[in-house]
Amino acid sequence: MHHYRRSVLLAGSAVVLALIAACGAPDTGSxxxxxxxxxxxxxxxxxxxxxxxxxxxxxxxxxxxxxVEENPDIVSSVTYSEAPSPDVAGKIKAQQDADRVDIDxxxxxNDGLSAGISQxxxxxxxxxxxxxxxxxxNYLEPAAAMQGLAEDYGVTVTYYPSGPLLEYLxxxxxxxxxxxxxxxxxxxxxxxxxxYARPASSGPGRTLLMxxxxxxxxxxxxxxxxxxxxxxxxxxxxxxxxxxxxxSTTDTMKNLANGxxxxxxxxxxxxxxxxxxATVPKEAEVTSMEGFHWVTDAHYAVIPQGVSVDKQAAIMLxxxxxxxxxxxxxxxxxxxxYPGPAVEGVELSQAPSESQDAIEEFGRPEYDQLIADNPxxxxxxxxxxxxxxxxxxxxxxxGKVEEAE
Numbered sequence: 279m280h281h282y283r284r285s286v287l288l289a290g291s292a293v294v295l296a297l298i299a300a301c302g303a304p305d306t307g308s309x310x311x312x313x314x315x316x317x318x319x320x321x322x323x324x325x326x327x328x329x330x331x332x333x334x335x336x337x338x339x340x341x342x343x344x345x346v347e348e349n350p351d352i353v354s355s356v357t358y359s360e361a362p363s364p365d366v367a368g369k370i371k372a373q374q375d376a377d378r379v380d381i382d383x384x385x386x387x388n389d390g391l392s393a394g395i396s397q398x399x400x401x402x403x404x405x406x407x408x409x410x411x412x413x414x415x416n417y418l419e420p421a422a423a424m425q426g427l428a429e430d431y432g433v434t435v436t437y438y439p440s441g442p443l444l445e446y447l448x449x450x451x452x453x454x455x456x457x458x459x460x461x462x463x464x465x466x467x468x469x470x471x472x473x474y475a476r477p478a479s480s481g482p483g484r485t486l487l488m489x490x491x492x493x494x495x496x497x498x499x500x501x502x503x504x505x506x507x508x509x510x511x512x513x514x515x516x517x518x519x520x521x522x523x524x525x526s527t528t529d530t531m532k533n534l535a536n537g538x539x540x541x542x543x544x545x546x547x548x549x550x551x552x553x554x555x556a557t558v559p560k561e562a563e564v565t566s567m568e569g570f571h572w573v574t575d576a577h578y579a580v581i582p583q584g585v586s587v588d589k590q591a592a593i594m595l596x597x598x599x600x601x602x603x604x605x606x607x608x609x610x611x612x613x614x615x616y617p618g619p620a621v622e623g624v625e626l627s628q629a630p631s632e633s634q635d636a637i638e639e640f641g642r643p644e645y646d647q648l649i650a651d652n653p654x655x656x657x658x659x660x661x662x663x664x665x666x667x668x669x670x671x672x673x674x675x676x677g678k679v680e681e682a683e
Contacts, residue, residue, distance in 0.1 A: 320589065325354050328385065329366070329385070338608070363386065363478075367390070367399060374583060383580070387481065387576075387577055388663060389484065389663065393660075398583075400432065401583050401585065401590070411433060413621065418437060432579060435600055436609045436615050440481065442567070444541055445548075456568055472541045473543075475529065478671065485657075490506075491505070495508065496509050502669060517678075523678050551613045553640045554639075609624075610626055610633040612637075
């Protein structure tokens with residue numbers, strides 16, 4: 279049985295705002311001080327604890343495991359764990375307050391990155407380590423723009439153009455909406471049949487949120503508080519015809535597959551990968567909306583304050599390795615973050631054979647043209663993204679978010 283929140287959500291962005299004024303993180307943590315000079319390599323092999331709050335390990339664990347296998351003198355072993363993105367700031371902050379930081383690397387999207395920047399949780403990596411991270415010079419242009427959002431605290435490890443796109447089953451929806459106006463009209467004519475997940479915990483949800491200002495011609499797409507009058511009015515009207523907002527993108531995919539909804543927000547990766555996994559029928563189709571701009575997305579590696587200098591040294595070597603074309607080709611995965619690589623010169627032909635097979639069968643040739651023909655925009659910066667999440671939770675859908683069991 280599902281439960282529904284009837285007040286502003288406290289698990290994510292609202293808590294982030296409440297904690298922004300919290301005191302800074304301590305300088306020390308498990309494994310020694312985070313202050314002092316970072317050596318070129320650790321004095322002894324280190325064990326790394328990596329927390330994934332973005333599903334990034336699906337793309338990068340193969341890269342990390344290869345590094346460990348090839349460099350036992352740098353990293354002795356790695357442990358992996360996962361957590362929901364809205365939980366990351368509180369988790370790291372609690373460890374720092376207790377002076378016991380046992381997470382060495384966080385793999386995060388823009389949401390967790392932003393929350394951590396707001397609370398001063400991450401070590402500032404650039405320009406301190408720019409001479410150790412020279413492979414960052416090879417970023418694709420949109421990936422380089424995404425790196426700018428990291429405010430020097432994170433390193434972009436994967437990239438994709440994202441969306442917003444709409445997904446539907448052609449047997450159910452014979453005339454899919456191809457504009458923001460048509461999407462609203464479809465929702466009005468079919469109450470409860472259009473769905474997107476809570477933006478603070480969903481990549482497609484927040485991509486739709488940030489893409490609407492471009493679709494609707496708002497005055498300032500980068501200012502969600504003073505520049506999104508059309509967007510907030512649109513979302514309020516759309517909300518009248520939405521029954522529930524799932525707390526995860528996966529739930530929207532399952533709802534599309536079981537027929538409880540007709541049209542959902544999606545992205546290139548969230549279109550391809552769930553069909554590879556048979557969460558969504560292979561015959562599902564996607565459509566873009568007239569005049570849309572890609573709102574790009576990336577995953578970042580960040581290091582919490584309190585991580586020892588030996589571990590920082592190992593992490594720099596690991597990140598440099600992960601940004602080589604050979605390793606970046608693994609980011610094609612099964613289309614989860616399609617295409618995936620953040621650096622130039624990485625072709626699908628370089629990817630593992632299983633990735634090539636999956637994308638050949640489930641990929642969409644039209645994506646290459648859509649990527650070439652439509653402008654790309656970076657997401658909101660950290661402060662603005664937190665403000666947008668909070669306003670959505672408070673004024674749009676917070677009372678109808680479906681909690682996972």
